[in-house]
Amino acid sequence: MTDVRALFERIAPLYDRLNDRLSFGLHHVWKQMAVDWLHLEAGARALDLCCGTGDLTRLLARRVGRQGQVIGLDFAAAPLAIAQQRSLGYPQIQWVQGDALAVPYGDRTFAAITMGYGLRNVASIPQALREMYRLLQPQGQIAILEFSHPESPALEQFQAWYLQQWVVPTAQAHDFGTEYDYLWPSIQAFPKPADLCAMIQATGFHAIRHYPLLGGLMAVTLAERDG
Numbered sequence: 001m002t003d004v005r006a007l008f009e010r011i012a013p014l015y016d017r018l019n020d021r022l023s024f025g026l027h028h029v030w031k032q033m034a035v036d037w038l039h040l041e042a043g044a045r046a047l048d049l050c051c052g053t054g055d056l057t058r059l060l061a062r063r064v065g066r067q068g069q070v071i072g073l074d075f076a077a078a079p080l081a082i083a084q085q086r087s088l089g090y091p092q093i094q095w096v097q098g099d100a101l102a103v104p105y106g107d108r109t110f111a112a113i114t115m116g117y118g119l120r121n122v123a124s125i126p127q128a129l130r131e132m133y134r135l136l137q138p139q140g141q142i143a144i145l146e147f148s149h150p151e152s153p154a155l156e157q158f159q160a161w162y163l164q165q166w167v168v169p170t171a172q173a174h175d176f177g178t179e180y181d182y183l184w185p186s187i188q189a190f191p192k193p194a195d196l197c198a199m200i201q202a203t204g205f206h207a208i209r210h211y212p213l214l215g216g217l218m219a220v221t222l223a224e225r226d227g
């Protein structure tokens with residue numbers, strides 16, 4: 001069983017640089033889309049779960065503005081420290097070291113919650129979804145950005161090839177081959193889009209919308225809490 005927290009503690013110093021290199025910078029586009037597709041007012045309160053080095057946290061902060069508040073939560077100290085260093089111009093962000101499966105905030109606290117490349121890494125997807133539902137204000141929304149499963153077998157073969165023949169060797173050059181070797185099996189184990197949407201619906205969310213990106217290599221899934 002992979003110790004996810006230890007893994008992200010180790011790769012934190014190179015995480016952003018490798019993401020930029022391995023996705024040709026596209027991960028910034030995917031993150032911007034996830035935040036753009038939320039209906040979020042200036043002055044609102046938002047939460048970025050599994051925030052890592054804070055890419056999505058800072059995008060949320062730009063959306064809610066200086067009058068708003070954004071919490072960036074992660075259980076690993078090293079990415080949080082990098083996030084803090086990179087967010088000095090964002091006084092509306094508060095960084096919290098904590099568990100996305102037991103978030104230290106009350107029910108109905110947030111207008112929006114994001115989770116970028118976190119849901120696949122938590123120990124319990126249903127528990128993470130339950131926490132997000134609990135934490136959302138009525139009519140609040142979640143945006144989940146994750147790797148996904150292309151419908152095209154050829155694209156799925158490309159995904160496997162890219163991860164195992166390009167991503168892992170590139171990471172290995174920085175002594176992180178083992179850490180990035182975790183990616184492909186974790187993606188294979190992640191629910192297919194229909195199953196993920198069914199899990200989200202079973203949690204109580206509605207208005208569930210799944211948007212494949214890059215032919216389904218990635219996806220943004222949006223959902224809303226009712227009353």
Ligand SMILES: C/C(=C\Cc1cc(O)c2ccccc2c1O)CCC[C@H](C)CCC[C@H](C)CCCC(C)C
Pocket residue numbers: 011015018019022023024026027117120121159162163167179180182183217
């Ligand atoms: C930001 C991205 C991945 C974050 C990420 C998530 C994890 O769960 C990890 C686990 C262990 C180590 C690292 C990570 C991790 O970095 C997505 C962009 C980075 C990806 C590694 C690049 C792979 C992108 C697609 C599979 C193929 C892209 C096609 C290309 C743009 C033509």
Ligand SMILES: C[S@@+](CC[C@H](N)C(=O)[O-])C[C@H]1O[C@@H](n2cnc3c(N)ncnc32)[C@H](O)[C@@H]1O
Pocket residue numbers: 004005008009049050051052053054055056073074075076079098099100101115116117118121122123
């Ligand atoms: C792939 S990184 C994503 C970081 C950031 N959201 C991004 O989009 O780049 C996954 C992050 O989830 C965090 N994480 C995994 N499980 C967690 C949990 N149960 N509670 C809090 N953070 C968790 C890891 O420490 C890591 O920083």
